[in-house]
Amino acid sequence: MLETFEVLKDAFPYLLEGAGVTALAVVGAMAFGFVIGIHIAVFQVYGPWWLRRVVGLYVWFFRGVPILVLLFLFYFGLFSLIGINLSALTSVILVLGMTSGAYQSQIYRGAIQSLSYGQLKAARALGMSDTRAILSIILPQALRLSIPGFSNEYSIILKDSALAFVLGTTEIMARTHFVASRTYQHLPLYLLAALLYFMLTWMGVKVLRKLEEKVRIPGYSHLQG
Amino acid sequence: MINPEPRPVLQVKNISKKLGGKQILQGVSFELFKGELKVLIGPSGGGKSTLLQCINFLIPPDEGKISLKGQEIHIHRKRDLYAYRQKVGMIFQDFNLFDHLNAVDNVSIALRKVKKMTRSAARERAMVELERVGIGDKAELYPAQLSGGQKQRVSIARALAMDPEVMLLDEPTSALDPELIGEVLTVIRNLAQDGMTMIMATHQIGFIRALADEILFMQEGRIIEQGSPFDLLMPGRNSRTQAFCSKLQELSEEPEV
Numbered sequence: 001m002l003e004t005f006e007v008l009k010d011a012f013p014y015l016l017e018g019a020g021v022t023a024l025a026v027v028g029a030m031a032f033g034f035v036i037g038i039h040i041a042v043f044q045v046y047g048p049w050w051l052r053r054v055v056g057l058y059v060w061f062f063r064g065v066p067i068l069v070l071l072f073l074f075y076f077g078l079f080s081l082i083g084i085n086l087s088a089l090t091s092v093i094l095v096l097g098m099t100s101g102a103y104q105s106q107i108y109r110g111a112i113q114s115l116s117y118g119q120l121k122a123a124r125a126l127g128m129s130d131t132r133a134i135l136s137i138i139l140p141q142a143l144r145l146s147i148p149g150f151s152n153e154y155s156i157i158l159k160d161s162a163l164a165f166v167l168g169t170t171e172i173m174a175r176t177h178f179v180a181s182r183t184y185q186h187l188p189l190y191l192l193a194a195l196l197y198f199m200l201t202w203m204g205v206k207v208l209r210k211l212e213e214k215v216r217i218p219g220y221s222h223l224q225g
Numbered sequence: 226m227i228n229p230e231p232r233p234v235l236q237v238k239n240i241s242k243k244l245g246g247k248q249i250l251q252g253v254s255f256e257l258f259k260g261e262l263k264v265l266i267g268p269s270g271g272g273k274s275t276l277l278q279c280i281n282f283l284i285p286p287d288e289g290k291i292s293l294k295g296q297e298i299h300i301h302r303k304r305d306l307y308a309y310r311q312k313v314g315m316i317f318q319d320f321n322l323f324d325h326l327n328a329v330d331n332v333s334i335a336l337r338k339v340k341k342m343t344r345s346a347a348r349e350r351a352m353v354e355l356e357r358v359g360i361g362d363k364a365e366l367y368p369a370q371l372s373g374g375q376k377q378r379v380s381i382a383r384a385l386a387m388d389p390e391v392m393l394l395d396e397p398t399s400a401l402d403p404e405l406i407g408e409v410l411t412v413i414r415n416l417a418q419d420g421m422t423m424i425m426a427t428h429q430i431g432f433i434r435a436l437a438d439e440i441l442f443m444q445e446g447r448i449i450e451q452g453s454p455f456d457l458l459m460p461g462r463n464s465r466t467q468a469f470c471s472k473l474q475e476l477s478e479e480p481e482v
Contacts, residue, residue: 116321
């Protein structure tokens with residue numbers, strides 16, 4: 001019992017650092033996925049047919065292949081094939097980001113399509129270009145509507161980030177595995193790892209919930225009239 | 226020699242449009258002179274809304290020419306098209322306010338993003354327009370917090386802020402509760418009296434009688450009758466317009482304007 005406590009005490013700062021790496025990977029991946037996702041969504045709704053086709057293939061590919069396969073494919077295959085040497089962490093951010101971008105795009109696409117076409121017409125009638133109307137009128141509303149879906153996506157990507165372990169990234173899972181294989185305190189250490197993942201999920205979801213309330217459009221609540 | 230004919234502000238020539246295999250507009254032409262109010266009436270599906278949206282190219286016409294002050298507009302010259310649309314205000318049946326912006330930002334956003342005015346100048350102008358339509362006190366409210374009549378007045382203020390040469394009004398009161406129609410018609414009447422050039426689809430017969438310079442009766446994509454309210458609406462004229470309007474009046478008693 002005392003030994004367990006000692007191991008946990010020693011491991012805690014080490015794992016907490018891992019939580020920092022996990023957080024960095026997830027925030028990076030979500031941000032990268034955001035940029036990709038927004039573009040795909042806009043292209044899928046407003047783009048010419050060939051662009052819709054191209055981004056459709058992208059979404060189809062990244063939703064159709066397991067993340068583990070993608071990590072190996074890009075880290076050991078594609079990145080070295082085209083001669084760029086990326087760290088494991090950067091590779092994880094890119095691969096998770098590209099995957100998340102495919103999923104996020106469908107959140108934004110749904111939100112954009114839920115808006116009335118009339119608002120786009122009104123923006124055009126005022127002399128706005130389509131790009132201007134999308135930036136000033138469509139996306140500010142679509143993004144608000146996307147926060148619940150984004151929050152969902154965050155909690156999924158956070159847990160998928162544990163797969164980065166296989167590339168040797170020093171995030172929560174890899175560090176826990178490392179300590180556990182030396183101390184044989186598997187149960188308490190993996191419980192601690194689980195707790196760290198849980199806390200990160202909880203904090204992120206909480207922050208997004210706060211953001212959702214902060215940017216809520218007055219008069220649009222389902223709670224009051 | 227001085228040209229005896231004044232030049233129309235807006236000239237619409239031979240507009241045709243096919244949508245979904247159906248011919249919606251078949252060679253519609255008319256002209257709007259400065260300060261004129263023309264009214265489009267006719268059965269639904271007759272092409273009124275499509276015509277209005279063709280005028281500012283929200284629906285690109287298949288054929289025909291549209292000119293503003295003698296300048297023909299080409300849809301493929303984007304810069305000219307955007308400049309033209311700024312000069313042609315549009316009012317929609319269902320308001321189409323920007324739901325994420327309060328009343329004053331609904332009016333000021335195009336001033337800032339299209340006319341590149343500063344935030345404070347745009348806001349100041351927006352307030353002037355909101356006062357003009359009688360809802361200066363609602364400036365900070367969001368669309369979801371406004372009544373239908375107030376929303377439509379915000380949308381009128383939004384169009385006016387761009388200093389339009391012409392306004393297109395697509396059944397501006399037909400989505401409103403009867404008791405809210407009057408406040409919107411009052412605003413439009415004031416615009417007409419201030420000399421705004423307008424074409425408006427509406428079925429408010431009292432309003433048409435009092436203010437329209439000309440009625441264009443549309444059916445099956447054509448203007449089949451046109452003339453002054455006096456010519457078309459006097460009892461015993463036996464016009465298609467007269468028959469249509471008396472049917473409308475049977476169906477509803479409209480509020481006084």
